[in-house]
Amino acid sequence: MKRRWSGAGALLCLFVFAAVASAQVTSSAIIQTRITGFRDIGASFKNIRDELNSGRPNVAHIRTAAVTIDGYAAHIPEWFPRGSQPPPRRAPSFFDMVMSWFSPDSRNTSVNLYESHAKPEIWSDAAGFRRATQNFQRESARMRQVAQAGDVTAIQAQYRRLAATCTSCHSAYREEIN
């Protein structure tokens, strides 16, 4: 009898451990997914920027980038489930501070490092974050249409409008990195 109880206890412990571990794995996996996605969005923005600054923009390249951005935009609501907050960070040491000088995203640029800078407001002000996401989705869809039409002046104007949705959302929902 005693042995059976301890066996059940061990099994319970295992379940709890597995649940916690899998929750952590899911959380860090979704953080990786969204950071990779946002980096790809940034790279696509740069591609459009480079084309617009080249003097002779290749509209086909802009189109590809606009489709990429719009594709990711649809997924943003899935990227921030409850429990995917960045894990609490230990107080930075002097070494951390010096190392952070060498990275604009405080150690976040290296391809295999994924440190989330999501603010808690994403979850505490879910309605506001949803609105910010929808702004981005609306402008990225319009960007896709404008790129399809191919008028460079219109693309330029829409690019500025789309970029403005990035900066306004980041200032409200992403930690500023200094």
Add this chain to the structure above:
Amino acid sequence: VHQLSQRLPGGDKLSDSPSDARQSWVIWDLPVRLFHWLVVLLFIASWVTHELDLMSWHKLSGYSLLVCVLFRMVWGLIGSTTARFSSFVRGPKAVAAYLTSARAKHARVGHNPLGGWSVVVMLALLLLQCVLGLLTVDEFGVEAGPLASHVTFEVGRQIAGWHKAVFNVLLVVIAMHIAAVIFYLLVRRQNLVGPMISGRRRLSVPPDHELIVQSQARAALVFGVVVLFVYFLVVAL
């Protein structure tokens, strides 16, 4: 090319009249002084414009800083005597001798052996900082340096990290530079800021070598070439 040479006055004539003993010498020419104070202004301007997110002004300030640094590097090869690297870049022995015999009276004018190296380090860091800025990309992939189209988003972001790191290193080096100037003022009782404004320094003993001041036409020519070079770097590439 026209050169203004300050010849060493006759020694016996100097000792005869004590009122003339502390003669004034041009130790920093106008281009060196303009360079120095423009770099002060542009460094502050670059800092402030970044903090206020005025990126087009930040870029303009950076290009101007690049012009100044490149000008100073050329002037270090063909400029006036005290501006030349050959006159102030000394080996480790000279630096050690300067540090150990710190109390001795130095008849030398221009950068001391240690200060000479700080000039080289600051110039190198400023040049590096300007070049990194040309390639830097922001977190959105929207704002970037004029040469950033030659690198990927990831590389541009890494360069942005170095741009930030070099800025912090520059702050440390500049703090050391200012500390050295204050040390000279308070401990050695020698004002280094005055000569960097007026260009002149009064000396009781004549300098240990002839000081040649190059013409301002030569400086203007070098400046023009450097401006064109930076213009093509930023606009044409």
